[in-house]
Amino acid sequence: MDTTVTVEETQSVGPQTVAITMESPPGFTAKPGQFLRVTASIDDEEYARFYTISSPDVDDTIEITVGIDPSDAGPFSQYLADIDSGSTLSIAGPFGQHYYENSDRAVILAGGPGIGPAVGIGDAADAAGHEVAIVYVSETATPAHRTRLTALADAGNDITIFTTASDSQSGVVPPEFNDAVADNITGTPAEQTFVYGFEDFITAATDALEAAGSDTEAAKIENFG
Numbered sequence: 001m002d003t004t005v006t007v008e009e010t011q012s013v014g015p016q017t018v019a020i021t022m023e024s025p026p027g028f029t030a031k032p033g034q035f036l037r038v039t040a041s042i043d044d045e046e047y048a049r050f051y052t053i054s055s056p057d058v059d060d061t062i063e064i065t066v067g068i069d070p071s072d073a074g075p076f077s078q079y080l081a082d083i084d085s086g087s088t089l090s091i092a093g094p095f096g097q098h099y100y101e102n103s104d105r106a107v108i109l110a111g112g113p114g115i116g117p118a119v120g121i122g123d124a125a126d127a128a129g130h131e132v133a134i135v136y137v138s139e140t141a142t143p144a145h146r147t148r149l150t151a152l153a154d155a156g157n158d159i160t161i162f163t164t165a166s167d168s169q170s171g172v173v174p175p176e177f178n179d180a181v182a183d184n185i186t187g188t189p190a191e192q193t194f195v196y197g198f199e200d201f202i203t204a205a206t207d208a209l210e211a212a213g214s215d216t217e218a219a220k221i222e223n224f225g
């Protein structure tokens with residue numbers, strides 16, 4: 001589907017992280033973990049970027065979660081960070097095969113804005129009565145989507161949060177990351193692993209899955225760039 005939608009709400013969901021809720025076009029279907037191409041004209045130049053759905057469903061509205069790079073924000077994420085309700089956006093999609101398919105257990109490794117699909121899948125799986133484990137490496141000292149992560153933890157799911165904010169000196173992932181991944185991998189056939197984030201995080205997370213003896217070929221991995 002290639003269409004124009006109205007922004008219904010924008011909400012700060014953490015430092016340099018905004019959730020944008022758009023109207024869902026008639027007949028639009030998508031799964032959490034799939035992504036959209038969003039197009040806009042900024043200073044007379046046409047830009048297109050991809051954003052992963054962060055709502056558990058798209059029945060009435062579609063939510064995406066946009067991270068604004070703490071060290072060097074680019075043009076499109078800054079544009080989305082400043083967008084107002086009532087504005088329109090051109091979207092195409094959904095795209096991607098790395099979405100939630102109702103597995104009994106979802107283990108999601110999320111880096112930076114990868115927290116969007118993590119809470120989308122987490123909420124969908126939890127609502128369906130399935131188990132959720134999220135290992136999230138935040139780029140900011142305060143993690144994004146704390147309200148939804150707390151609700152998932154309160155519902156009995158396993159939520160582990162690290163930060164690589166500059167004062168921690170910990171690199172792409174902290175030293176404890178591999179242990180946290182290993183603790184959450186059960187290896188049961190009902191388990192589906194997911195990895196969402198930028199390239200450096202994908203590499204670190206894939207290494208952690210391998211170290212934990214998890215089949216990385218079976219993991220659903222979306223590289224943000």
Ligand SMILES: Cc1cc2nc3c(=O)[nH]c(=O)nc-3n(C[C@H](O)[C@H](O)[C@H](O)COP(=O)(O)OP(=O)(O)OC[C@H]3O[C@@H](n4cnc5c(N)ncnc54)[C@H](O)[C@@H]3O)c2cc1C
Pocket residue numbers: 035049050051052053064065066067068069070073074075076077078112113114116117139198222223224225
């Ligand atoms: C399949 C797919 C799904 C994506 N889903 C999301 C999503 O759900 N949410 C989201 O925020 N972005 C997502 N992205 C990234 C998004 O499309 C843009 O690349 C991002 O918003 C930066 O665009 P920009 O114009 O602001 O900066 P650009 O100038 O295009 O970005 C410059 C570079 O900065 C780096 N970068 C940007 N932001 C960050 C960050 N937060 N952490 C680390 N490095 C960063 C990237 O390496 C990028 O190539 C996704 C990308 C792909 C390919």
